[in-house]
C-alpha cells in the first residue's frame with residue numbers, strides 16, 4: 001500500500017508557522033516513502049472560514065517551497081478537497097451511523113445544554129452532556145421530528161473501559177471513555193463537525209498516516225471510535241511535538257510572531273525557515289543542524305522525530321538564516337535575493353508616493369524609510385510614551401488597537417484609522433496629541449515620518465502586529481489582572497476608569 005499523508009488546515013486566520021511545520025513533516029514523509037502529499041481545506045466552521053485565508057495558506061506554503069500532489073487548487077482523484085463542497089458526503093455518513101445504531105439524534109436545546117454543563121461542573125464531572133437523548137424510543141424520536149424540533153447527531157461513546165492506541169511517535173496511549181462526551185457529528189444546520197468530516201475524508205482519501213500536531217491527540221480516541229463504528233481500519237497516528245512560545249506554552253499569535261508572512265516580510269529565507277522548523281521536531285544524526293530539505297528527505301527516519309515540544313527560538317532562527325545566507329547564496333547572487341525581497345520595482349513603486357514630497361535630497365530616503373526594511377526596532381519607553389502618558393496606558397491602548405483591528409478584520413491604514421479613533425474615544429484621550437504619536441513611534445520607531453496610515457498599509461498586517469507587540473513588551477507588558485480589566489472596559493466601550501490617563 002503506498003503512503004498517502006495530508007495536512008488539513010482550516011482557513012480561519014493568517015498562515016501559521018505551525019501549519020508549515022506540520023506540512024513539512026508530511027511532505028518529508030511522503031517524499032521519503034515515495035507516497036503522495038495531499039492538501040485538504042477544512043472549512044466547515046462557516047463563521048470563521050474565509051476564502052482569503054485559504055489563498056494565503058497556498059501562498060505561504062508555496063513560499064516555503066512546500067508543494068502538494070493533490071489539493072483544492074490542483075484537483076486529484078479523491079476530490080473535492082475543500083470540505084464545504086463535501087457536505088452531502090458527511091450527511092450521508094452521519095445517517096449511516098444512525099442506521100448502524102452507533103449514533104443518535106439529540107434534541108437538547110441551548111438552555112438544556114447550559115444547564116447540563118452547570119450541573120456537571122458542580123459535580124466535578126469532565127463530561128458536560130448527560131446523554132439524556134441517547135435512549136429515546138424510535139417513536140419518541142419521530143414525534144419530536146414531526147413537531148419540527150431541531151436536532152444534532154451524536155456519536156455513542158462507550159460508557160466504560162478505555163481507548164487504547166499506538167501512536168507512532170508517543171507510543172501507547174490510553175484514555176478512559178468516561179472522560180469523553182457523546183461527540184456531536186452533524187450540527188442542526190446539517191454541517192458536520194471537525195471530527196466527522198476529518199475521519200470520513202481521511203478514509204475516503206485513503207490516508208495511511210495522520211501526522212498532526214500534539215494538540216489533536218485528545219481527539220484521536222473519538223476518531224478511532226468513528227473508524228470502528230463505520231467498520232473501517234484506522235490510519236497510523238503520529239502526533240508531532242508542539243512548537244512552544246517564550247512562555248513554554250503553545251506558540252500563539254498573542255505573544256509571538258506566528259504568521260509565515262511575517263518571516264517572509266522580515267527578510268528570512270524560506271530555506272532557513274524550513275531548516276529551522278524541521279530542527280524543532282527532528283534531530284539529524286551527529287546533531288547536524290544545517291541541511292537542505294532534499295538531504296532531510298533522503299536521510300529521514302521517523303524514529304528521530306522528537307517527543308517533547310520545542311522552543312521557537314528566534315535567535316536560533318537568526319543563526320540558521322545567517323548560515324544559509326553564507327552557505328547557499330554566493331556573493332554575486334545576494335543582491336538578486338535582496339531585490340526579490342523588497343528592493344524591487346513593485347515595492348518601491350508603492351513606496352514612492354509616500355515620500356515624494358518629503359525628501360530634500362535622495363540621501364534622505366534611507367533615513368525616512370528605514371522602518372520598512374528593519375525588523376528589529378529599537379523602541380524605548382521614552383519614545384513610545386507621549387507627554388503625560390504612562391507606559392501602562394500606552395500598552396493598554398496598543399493592545400486595544402490590536403483587538404480592534406482583529407475585530408474589524410482590517411489591518412490596513414483604513415482599519416487603523418478607525419481603530420485609532422475608537423481608542424481615543426474609549427480611553428478618553430486626544431486623538432492627535434496622544435494616539436497618533438503613540439502609533440507613529442510604534443510603527444516607525446520615531447515621532448515623524450511618511451504618512452502613518454499609508455505606511456501601515458504598505459508595511460502589512462503581520463509586521464505591524466509584531467511591532468505593536470514588541471512595543472508593549474518594551475513598556476513592560478500587561479499583567480493578567482490589567483488584561484482582564486482592559487477586556488471588560490473594551491467590551492463596555494469605555495476604558496477610562498482603567499488607568500489614570502496622566503501621571
Ligand code: GLU
Nearest residue numbers: 008009010042198212216
Ligand atoms: N483542521 C485541523 C487543523 O486546523 C486538522 C487537524 C488534523 O490534522 O486532523 O489543523
